Amino acid sequence: MTAFAPQSASPTRGFRAVIRILLPLVAMIAITAQPAMAQSILRDAETEALFQDMMDPLLVAAGLQPGQVRVHLLGDRSINAFVAGSQDIYVFSGLIEAADSAEEVQGVLAHELGHVMGGHAIRASEGMKAATGISLLSLLLGAAAIAAGGGDAGMGILMAGQQAALGKYLAFSRVQESTADAAGAQYLSKAGISGRGSLAFFKKLQNLEFRYGVKQDDDQAYGRTHPMSGDRIQSLREVYVIDPAWDKPADPAIEARFQRIKAKLSGYIADPARTLRKYPESDTSIPARYARAYAWHKSAYPEKALGEVQELLKSDPHDPYFLELEGQVLLESGRPAEAIPPLREAVAKSRSQPLIAATLGHALIATEDQANFVEAEKVLKTAVALDNENPFAWYQLGIVYANKGDQARAALASAERYSLEGGQSGLALRNAETAMQGLPEGTPDWIRAQDIALVARAEVERERKRR
Structure with a gap:
């Protein structure tokens, strides 16, 4: 196990709604339900805590309770996010990598919350139903024309009908996107969060479209799931610049935590050589040390990884996530007994955070010391009681039960x-x-x-x- 633990999502536990892509697509699109297992969910205690703290002010602004909408991280380097089910937001790791600030991510989360509050994932079937009706009608008319001897006319009716059906759904999708943009701007305003990040991220998307040759003129609007990026930026700018929160400084604590998470994620996902180039040893900042600790660990240099962790602990000896990382490096380096003390403290300092507790349970079991199995059972029962959707914790608990x-x-x-x-x-x-x-x-x-x-x-x- 690592701090970022990949977990296949289950098709029996949600994820069965239509996936809505953040980036606009210009070609013909097949609207399909994508199973959860098509993506890998990355579980990390520190990242999930940050996401929730970034999300909760937006939820309150939308009239919901803190924690009512959960944010999940997917291990995919695409710059995307989507809503599935009714109250779950999924963010791709590539979006975190592309964002320069926490405010940019909050802008995306506010937009996705607009989809949640509008029930867009559930209402997607309305758009598909209307499009399907047009498609079926064209099939019937086309078949009738072909049967009457007008083969070319029949094929023309079929093709026109399919194009009309696609256009109907895409228009439906564009309306939903514009509605989510407006709602997201309201939530940011009520939460006292500047729209600077939202505009900055939309500008990134527009620059990507330019890079890949996506035209921005009105003639291309018909074939898009989203309004044109330039139009979205212009509409949102008019709202954001007059908002009282426009010039409000970003929350420094949230921003510092985001930079930690961004570096940590980069160290976990990226090739170690790339990470070490991006975060050279001359950079002694906390994010850089975080990234290098993962890079060294992935490269099978545990002592170098532990050296970076020890420097992190010097800045904050009781940080539960630094302690968690120390325990993980020791555990995965074949030193489970040494991993137990830092992991115990990490569990205590994080109030029995279930992902960290599961790692402690793993370390206790890995010692193969029967005296540790009683503690392992207690720790793992607490972990699954607080988070029953962690298959690794259930696997470890199964080992404990089998052992007894x-x-x-x-x-x-x-x-x-x-x-x-x-x-x-x-x-x-x-x-x-x-x-x-x-x-x-x-x-x-x-x-x-x-x-x-x-x-x-x-x-x-x-x-x-x-x-």
């Missing part, structure tokens, strides 16, 4: 794990059924196993029909 001879609960933990991992419904079903056979009927654990079995069985049947 509790095969029924080991099977239940495995069922939980496989239900969270895309494409593992068969394994989830078998383990859930095994758990039910060994657990007292009617107990909470038995009921949970039954629930997993029902969902997994339905998914297995759907997969069988698809085949």
Whole structure:
């Protein structure tokens, strides 16, 4: 495990709505539902905490409760973000890499919140329904013309109908985007966050369009999912520059945390050589040391990685995320016993943050010392109680149960794990059924196993029909 832990998203736990791309597309677009398992979710305690702190003022401005909308990070270097389901925002790692400031990301989050509040992911079916109606009508008319002997006329009707259907959906999409732009500007204003970042990020998107030869004239507007970037920038500028928050300085604490996260993510994703060029050893800032620690660790130089971590800890000896990184480097370098003290402190300082607690549980188990398994069970139970969507924590808890001879609960933990991992419904079903056979009927654990079995069985049947 690393601080950024890749996790396949489960098609049974959301993610089944239409994906909405942030960047405009100019070619013909197939509007399809993309399964969660097509992307890898990156889990990191520090990043998720920052995202929530960036999101909560916007949620309050929109009339929601803090924490009501969650932000997830996807391991994809595209500059994209989208809304899925009804209250989940997904941000691509490439967007974080491209953003220069926390305000830029908050501008994107405000826009995506506009989609959430407008119910756009759910209402996407309305646009598709209207487009489908046009498409079906053209098929009927075209078929009738062909049957009457007018082959060319029939094909013309078919092609025109498909083009009209696509245009209908794209127009629907552009309206949603304009609505989300306006709503996002309102949320930023009410939250007292300047729109400078929002405009700066839209300008980045426009520059990318210029680079790739995407025309900005009105003739191209028909084939776009989004309004033209120049028009969006102009409309938003008129709103932002007169807003009282326009000249308000950015939150320095949020900005400092963002720069840490950006460097940390770069160190995790990028090639180590590239990271070391971008953050040379002459740069002794906290973000640079963070990035290099990951680069050295990925390059199998644990002592160099630990050297950077020790310098980070000198700046703040009790920072839970620095302690977490120290524990992870030690653990992944084959020194689990040494990893336990910093990870214990990281868990304590982060108030039992479940992702960090799962790593501590892993370290305790990795010592193969039976005396540590009791603590591991306690730590891992707390982790899954606070975050039951972490398959790695369930996997570790299954090891603990198997070690103590509790095969029924080991099977239940495995069922939980496989239900969270895309494409593992068969394994989830078998383990859930095994758990039910060994657990007292009617107990909470038995009921949970039954629930997993029902969902997994339905998914297995759907997969069988698809085949």
